Ligand SMILES: CC[C@H](C(=O)O)C(=O)SCCNC(=O)CCNC(=O)[C@H](O)C(C)(C)COP(=O)(O)OP(=O)(O)OC[C@H]1O[C@@H](n2cnc3c(N)ncnc32)[C@H](O)[C@@H]1OP(=O)(O)O
C-alpha cells in the first residue's frame with residue numbers, strides 16, 4: 204500500500220474533556236510550563252490549548268449538556284476525548300478511509316479550532332477512539 208502522507212502523520216493535538224478550564228489550565232500552563240496557545244471555541248465547547256512540542260493539548264469544557272463534550276462528560280467523566288492526526292491531503296485521506304470501510308462523521312471537511320480543515324472518524328470504526336484528521 205502506498206504511503207499517502209509523505210511527511211508522516213504527526214499528532215496535531217489531543218483533546219481532553221474537562222469539567223472546568225479554570226481548574227485545570229494552571230496544571231498544564233503553570234505547573235508543567237506548557238505555553239498557552241489561543242484557539243477558537245467550537246462544537247459547543249470552550250477551548251484552551253497548550254503546546255507540547257509541535258503538538259497541542261486541547262482542553263475542552265462544554266458550554267451545553269447536549270454538545271459532544273457535554274455528552275461525553277456525562278457518560279464517561281473527564282478524560283481523553285479524541286486524538287487528532289495531521290495529514291497532507293484530507294480529501295484523499297477521507298476517501299481512503301471510506302474505501303476501507305471506516306465510518307466518517309464528517310463526509311465533508313470543515314474548519315476546526317485552529318482554522319484548519321478537519322474531519323472526524325467514528326470511534327466505532329477506530330477501536331473506540333474518536334479520531335480527528337486535520338490538514339497540515
Ligand atoms: C472541531 C473543533 C475542535 C478542533 O479540534 O478543531 C474539536 O476537536 S471540538 C471536539 C468536540 N467535537 C466532536 O467531538 C465532534 C465529533 N464528535 C461527534 O460527532 C459525536 O460526539 C459522536 C458522533 C462521536 C458521538 O455522538 P453521539 O450523539 O452519537 O453521542 P453518544 O453519546 O450517543 O455516543 C454514541 C456512542 O459513541 C461513543 N462515544 C462518544 N464520544 C466518544 C469519544 N469521544 N470517544 C469514544 N467513544 C465515544 C459513546 O460512548 C457511545 O457508545 P455506546 O457504546 O453506544 O454507549
Ligand SMILES: [Co+2]
Pocket residue numbers: 216218261285287335
Ligand atoms: Co480536536
